[in-house]
Amino acid sequence: xxxxxxxxxxxxxxxxxxxxxxxxxxxxxxxxxxxxxxxxxxxxxxxxxxxxxxxxxxxxxxxxxxxxxxxxxxxxxxxxxxxxxxxxxxxxxxxxxxxxxxxxxxxxxxxxxxxxxxxxxxxxxxxxxxxxxxxxxxxxxxxxxxxxxxxxxxxxxxxxxxxxxxxxxxxxxxxxxxxxxxxxxxxxxxxxxxxxxxxxxxxxxxxxxxxxxxxxxxxxxxxxxxxxxxxxxxxxxxxxxxxxxxxxxxxxxxxxxxxxxxxxxxxxxxxxxxxxxxxxxxxxxxxxxxxxxxxxxxxxxxxxxxxxxxxxxxxxxxxxxxxx
Amino acid sequence: xxxxxxxxxxxxxxxxxxxxxxxxxxxxxxxxxxxxxxxxxxxxxxxxxxxxxxxxxxxxxxxxxxxxxxxxxxxxxxxxxxxxxxxxxxxxxxxxxxxxxxxxxxxxxxxxxxxxxxxxxxxxxxxxxxxxxxxxxxxxxxxxxxxxxxxxxxxxxxxxxxxxxxxxxxxxxxxxxxxxxxxxxxxxxxxxxxxxxxxxxxxxxxxxxxxxxxxxxxxxxxxxxxxxxxxxxxxxxxxxxxxxxxxxxxxxxxxxxxxxxxxxxxxxxxxxxxxxxxxxxxxxxxxxxxxxxxxxxxxxxxxxxxxxxxxxxxxxxxxxxxxxxxxxxxxxxxxxxxxxxxxxxxxxxxxxx
Amino acid sequence: xxxxxxxxxxxxxxxxxxxxxxxxxxxxxxxxxxxxxxxxxxxxxxxxxxxxxxxxxxxxxxxxxxxxxxxxxxxxxxxxxxxxxxxxxxxxxxxxxxxxxxxxxxxxxxxxxxxxxxxxxxxxxxxxxxxxxxxxxxxxxxxxxxxxxxxxxxxxxxxxxxxxxxxxxxxxxxxxxxxxxxxxxxxxxxxxxxxxxxxxxxxxxxxxxxxxxxxxxxxxxxxxxxxxxxxxxxxxxxxxxxxxxxxxxxxxxxxxxxxxxxxxxxxxxxxxxxxxxxxxxx
Numbered sequence: 001x002x003x004x005x006x007x008x009x010x011x012x013x014x015x016x017x018x019x020x021x022x023x024x025x026x027x028x029x030x031x032x033x034x035x036x037x038x039x040x041x042x043x044x045x046x047x048x049x050x051x052x053x054x055x056x057x058x059x060x061x062x063x064x065x066x067x068x069x070x071x072x073x074x075x076x077x078x079x080x081x082x083x084x085x086x087x088x089x090x091x092x093x094x095x096x097x098x099x100x101x102x103x104x105x106x107x108x109x110x111x112x113x114x115x116x117x118x119x120x121x122x123x124x125x126x127x128x129x130x131x132x133x134x135x136x137x138x139x140x141x142x143x144x145x146x147x148x149x150x151x152x153x154x155x156x157x158x159x160x161x162x163x164x165x166x167x168x169x170x171x172x173x174x175x176x177x178x179x180x181x182x183x184x185x186x187x188x189x190x191x192x193x194x195x196x197x198x199x200x201x202x203x204x205x206x207x208x209x210x211x212x213x214x215x216x217x218x219x220x221x222x223x224x225x226x227x228x229x230x231x232x233x234x235x236x237x238x239x240x241x242x243x244x245x246x247x248x249x250x251x252x253x254x255x256x257x258x259x260x261x262x263x264x265x266x267x268x269x270x271x272x273x274x275x276x277x278x279x280x281x282x283x284x285x286x287x288x289x290x291x292x293x294x295x296x297x298x299x300x301x302x303x304x305x306x307x308x309x310x311x312x313x314x315x316x317x318x319x320x321x322x323x324x
Numbered sequence: 325x326x327x328x329x330x331x332x333x334x335x336x337x338x339x340x341x342x343x344x345x346x347x348x349x350x351x352x353x354x355x356x357x358x359x360x361x362x363x364x365x366x367x368x369x370x371x372x373x374x375x376x377x378x379x380x381x382x383x384x385x386x387x388x389x390x391x392x393x394x395x396x397x398x399x400x401x402x403x404x405x406x407x408x409x410x411x412x413x414x415x416x417x418x419x420x421x422x423x424x425x426x427x428x429x430x431x432x433x434x435x436x437x438x439x440x441x442x443x444x445x446x447x448x449x450x451x452x453x454x455x456x457x458x459x460x461x462x463x464x465x466x467x468x469x470x471x472x473x474x475x476x477x478x479x480x481x482x483x484x485x486x487x488x489x490x491x492x493x494x495x496x497x498x499x500x501x502x503x504x505x506x507x508x509x510x511x512x513x514x515x516x517x518x519x520x521x522x523x524x525x526x527x528x529x530x531x532x533x534x535x536x537x538x539x540x541x542x543x544x545x546x547x548x549x550x551x552x553x554x555x556x557x558x559x560x561x562x563x564x565x566x567x568x569x570x571x572x573x574x575x576x577x578x579x580x581x582x583x584x585x586x587x588x589x590x591x592x593x594x595x596x597x598x599x600x601x602x603x604x605x606x607x608x609x610x611x612x613x614x615x616x617x618x619x620x621x622x623x624x625x626x627x628x629x630x631x632x633x634x635x636x637x638x639x640x641x642x643x644x645x646x647x648x649x650x651x652x653x654x655x656x657x658x659x660x661x662x663x664x665x666x667x668x669x670x671x672x673x674x675x676x677x
Numbered sequence: 678x679x680x681x682x683x684x685x686x687x688x689x690x691x692x693x694x695x696x697x698x699x700x701x702x703x704x705x706x707x708x709x710x711x712x713x714x715x716x717x718x719x720x721x722x723x724x725x726x727x728x729x730x731x732x733x734x735x736x737x738x739x740x741x742x743x744x745x746x747x748x749x750x751x752x753x754x755x756x757x758x759x760x761x762x763x764x765x766x767x768x769x770x771x772x773x774x775x776x777x778x779x780x781x782x783x784x785x786x787x788x789x790x791x792x793x794x795x796x797x798x799x800x801x802x803x804x805x806x807x808x809x810x811x812x813x814x815x816x817x818x819x820x821x822x823x824x825x826x827x828x829x830x831x832x833x834x835x836x837x838x839x840x841x842x843x844x845x846x847x848x849x850x851x852x853x854x855x856x857x858x859x860x861x862x863x864x865x866x867x868x869x870x871x872x873x874x875x876x877x878x879x880x881x882x883x884x885x886x887x888x889x890x891x892x893x894x895x896x897x898x899x900x901x902x903x904x905x906x907x908x909x910x911x912x913x914x915x916x917x918x919x920x921x922x923x924x925x926x927x928x929x930x931x932x933x934x935x936x937x938x939x940x941x942x943x944x945x946x947x948x949x950x951x952x953x954x955x956x957x958x959x
Binding site for chain 1: 357358360380390391461464562563565566567569572573583594597599602604651655656657660663
Binding site: 395397403404406408440441444446547548549552578580582583584585586591593595598600608609612614615624627628631632633635636 | 712931
């Protein structure tokens with residue numbers, strides 16, 4: 001049993017039995033597939049459900065939505081703590097209601113890599129590390145995934161080897177970010193290099209696939225409005241139709257609402273069933289905000305998202321030098 | 325399977341699609357960038373590929389478009405004029421579906437076309453030609469007892485079932501409509517030789533053998549109230565995001581919304597996909613919501629497919645394609661939920677009251 | 678019916694608002710007549726059915742029929758301003774053109790109730806789907822076929838009572854009683870004060886050869902059902918009109934699915950016996 005899993009369970013047991021938290025948000029092995037899936041543990045006797053492995057790709061911060069206050073412990077990779085930071089800064093969750101169990105991580109691996117090597121797998125039995133290789137033993141054979149080549153896209157240039165916020169630290173935290181280029185920002189650069197017409201064609205094609213399932217919005221930790229503008233009917237700000245430019249409208253509005261708040265976790269794009277390159281928009285917005293305000297969302301507890309507060313000297317104000 | 329058995333060499337597929345395009349609106353799978361496969365209206369027959377893996381492709385739009393204009397209207401001092409949207413000019417044929425997708429589409433179309441008022445898209449779904457492709461591999465997440473008796477299911481929706489063998493498809497023409505599709509280019513087909521028929525049977529047998537063991541079972545025999553408070557729904561609701569992936573990728577789903585859009589004196593009424601998983605699906609104007617929590621909405625999806633539809637229409641609302649399982653961001657399996665509900669009910673029976 | 682509407686069940690018939698009666702500050706009764714005179718002259722519906730009414734550009738909403746089918750040449754809907762379409766309808770007002778689809782659903786099974794005493798128990802804006810029935814029963818063409826009529830009705834306060842303009846006619850009608858209450862009175866109110874279930878207990882109608890119809894807010898229904906049970910009404914003698922969120926009205930869009938039924942096609946009228954078979958999904 002990997003030490004990290006044991007340590008997480010110990011922490012969870014302690015926090016639940018002492019009454020410090022009402023629930024622990026973590027990962028559990030799905031009964032049928034053995035894949036790690038998000039889980040809520042409310043009983044100290046239940047903590048053995050919790051696991052951790054490089055297949056724990058989901059950002060659990062997205063489950064901290066809703067008005068109900070409940071002291072919660074959350075298992076968070078360092079990148080997930082960025083989302084937690086923004087949620088704390090925006091008062092989505094109160095500091096006293098959150099215990100951050102930061103787990104050391106040197107990357108998580110896209111589970112779809114298992115299917116590529118073992119097309120008929122039904123159940124994952126065990127995952128073990130051998131250096132940079134993640135060995136996934138399934139009922140139908142073994143998959144060997146590279147912690148580099150098969151990692152989730154955001155892991156290529158992890159900007160948070162250390163958590164932004166934590167109450168408990170479990171495992172080893174890398175000291176320096178990996179070298180390499182950020183695939184999302186690289187794609188933004190490629191799009192910037194296109195002509196307007198080429199870029200327009202790219203996005204028109206991308207949005208034409210969107211079926212408005214709202215998985216991108218619902219999985220996003222930052223999309224927590226109780227009533228999303230897209231669901232409003234009085235007025236119908238964003239029509240539900242997909243025949244014209246309504247899809248584009250929805251995604252552009254969402255990108256604008258995420259400006260300065262998106263932590264570039266990539267969940268939106270990875271859950272999209274239609275392969276819409278959503279991070280192209282969010283990364284572009286993040287890049288613009290970074291250039292204008294010199295900060296990235298959730299990287300510093302002292303620095304709240306720029307559009308959620310007003311400061312004299314903000315670069316986008318007239319007379320302060322920032323041209324919008 | 326009943327009906328004629330023919331062969332269609334792989335080289336003759338594109339010519340056949342070309343011939344069909346003259347008299348039909350043809351939908352077939354094609355690559356659409358990266359790993360993506362989509363079912364799209366064929367504009368270039370050479371880009372259609374019936375052997376593409378469609379297990380992640382949307383198929384609902386084959387009978388029910390995501391968005392469909394119902395009518396346009398114009399208001400003036402003389403009153404309102406209504407202009408209904410025009411129907412497809414040519415009959416539709418969908419090719420390259422899995423046999424269980426074809427079965428699902430036929431089933432949901434039948435439900436939509438039934439009753440006192442027939443839905444025009446439901447009617448179209450009943451009448452459209454479907455040419456399915458059998459395997460060669462079942463998808464990782466598909467479930468056999470729901471794929472059912474594959475022989476029956478193959479005939480349930482498909483007009484022609486294509487089974488890939490060496491160099492050609494063996495085509496089982498299972499309906500008169502299938503015969504009419506063949507008649508678009510009869511010269512491209514030949515009678516299947518015994519060896520070819522036998523090879524196709526082997527492919528289908530191998531397909532069945534590869535299907536995983538199914539522990540999940542089928543229809544719920546209980547009444548809704550007996551399963552209403554099962555904790556299985558609450559447990560899985562904890563991680564459900566309430567998005568529409570499961571329902572929108574499902575070949576058997578059909579819920580939709582109806583909305584108006586206007587600018588000045590002109591406008592249109594359209595309908596578009598909707599999902600019982602969205603939190604406002606059953607929200608009343610009075611703010612009362614009969615399904616106020618995600619557990620209630622998940623319960624609705626499970627019971628609608630495996631209890632209500634069988635009861636009301638005599639068919640399962642699921643053919644086990646497994647897209648919802650494969651694509652759920654939270655790793656939720658509708659089959660797993662059913663298994664847990666059954667376990668809970670069995671455990672309750674064994675515990676003395 | 679227009680050829681268009683024959684081709685697709687989603688195309689409405691054009692109708693005009695020929696009169697508007699303001700019942701309260703935010704509730705009005707809209708009297709509508711179809712533009713096509715032949716269609717209007719031959720149009721029929723059962724009391725308790727509903728229609729989908731369009732305010733073009735704003736959308737379509739579900740309204741219970743509120744007038745007696747025996748009153749020919751028009752159909753009435755009593756509508757409260759709550760949302761996008763209802764507000765637009767109020768803004769449109771008299772003379773405005775709308776679309777109407779329907780009638781849909783199963784209405785009150787009046788043909789099964791001939792000779793019986795009918796007790797109507799309504800709350801707030803729940804009275805309209807009852808009025809379509811009792812006005813039908815009280816209509817001179819029909820009155821002799823039914824027994825005594827008792828109307829028990831209440832609202833939050835006197836300003837919320839609907840159809841006040843008709844109360845005298847109810848009181849004067851043959852073998853008809855009207856009992857009113859409000860949750861809270863005002864300076865001018867001299868009538869009863871209390872909740873509808875309390876008034877039901879006081880009136881204590883007999884279940885003998887009787888049928889009770891009740892429509893109102895869920896909390897009122899709950900206590901009314903208890904009250905009727907206590908009075909000895911069997912589940913088969915009690916009827917209600919479910920008002921789930923509906924869209925297509927014809928059992929296709931899935932919204933009003935309750936158990937294996939659709940409120941729009943199997944209802945909206947259900948007996949309490951039938952309701953008990955359904956899951957609590959409404």
